[in-house]
Amino acid sequence: MFFENSEELAQNKLLLLYIIDKSKKLLTNEQLTEFVLKEDYMNYFLVQQYLSELVSANFLEYADTKDKKVYHLLNKGKATLSYFENRISQSIKDNINDRFKQINKNEKKATQVSAEYFKKNNNEFVVNLKLIENTETLFSLYLNVATIKQAEKICEIWKDNTEYIYKNILNMLVDDEITSV
Secondary structure, eight states, X not given: OOOOOHHHHHHHHHHXXXXXXXXXXXXXXXXXXXXXXXXXXXXXXXXXXHHHHHHHTTSEEEEEOSSSEEEEEOHHHHHHHHHHGGGSOHXXXXXXXXXXXXXXXXXXXXXXXXXXXEEEETTEEEEEEEEEETXXXXXXXXXXXXXXXXXXXXXXXXXXXXXXXXXXXXXXXXXXXXXXX
């Protein structure tokens, strides 16, 4: 069995709360475990034990989303983290923040969403919607619209719902089932 003092136990749980809080996307158990193990913050068994305890104590929720189970930081976890965050060393926090910056940078390189519009003539605008993955254009759509307001709205909706729109356009073209938001 693993023996730790109560301060180390608390710091490790705070560390898990901090990682979940700083991630821009919701993390699965596998993603969170991989993150912790890669930095050698603690071993696999401790990660699983602490996550289970944090869920049981209502600091975290481990819930189903559309296609996977992810961790959500609950209010109790947020409050605890804000109160005790200073107990996590600054070098560890900097390391975690740098790792997430690098992960986000790599994801942006991998998949880019583009939505732009330009004026074609007095009463017409052209909207260009794109989905690019690893420098290859997966999807590009040009639309003629009558007003700048329509062009802006289409761009906004595309940026907020790219995956849903792209998937459903493909489904419509191959006569598959349309998914809901």
